[in-house]
Amino acid sequence: MKKPALSPSLLSADFSDLTSALKKIESDGGSSVHIDVMDGQFVPQITYGQPVVRSLRPCTRLPFDVHLMVEKPELMVDSFAAAGADWITFHYEATTHVDRLIQHVHELEKKCGISIVPSTPVSVLSEILPLVDFVLVMTVNPGFGGQTLIPYCLDKVAQLAKIRAERNLDFLISVDGGVNEKNLASVLSAGTDIVVSGSSFFNGKLKWEL
Secondary structure, three states: OOOOEEEEEHHHOOOOOHHHHHHHHHHOOEOOEEEEEEEOOOOOOEOOOHHHHHHHHHHOOOOEEEEEEOOOHHHOHHHHHHHOOOEEEEEHHHOOOHHHHHHHHHHOOOEEEEEEOOOOOHHHHOOOOOOOOEEEEEOOOOOOOOOOOOOOHHHHHHHHHHHHHHHOOOOEEEEEOOOOOOOHHHHHHOOOOEEEEOHHHHOOOOOOOO
């Protein structure tokens, strides 16, 4: 990816008018649609499921990045792939057989991302970095929109960028949580390829003019 991409999160959209949210993403610089799936267990809230993804799929040609913030994501990967996900991201902390699940997502002919919460170090990903298409670094504790970015999480982005260069890997680095107009420059300079933005994007405070 030659320049950073924007992936607006539907978590901060008006749930009663998601088609308008998709139009805004298309018109305001979004390269993909970030869809946060929450199960009320891995994170406190519940958002939307496969029927919503399926109903939105005909409304845009942009890729759907379905971020599974759920326990046992292996139980949901197939159904979200069938519903229209193009990229499937799951949490390292939420499943035991990470390698197996990455392989399965690829067998479904989908791109696969791995995500880590703020308290999880980059080091746990060492063995699987050659296998994934991207790493999603959570820069807030997942579950709610509108939080403040945790600064030390950007150190993890820089670590990943360094590892990628040293090992000649090609995974992308995505950042999700608290990105706004004030910290965007720091987020990008750390090595971010994909910026996930919810609140700041939908309230008009993050202008994507890179």
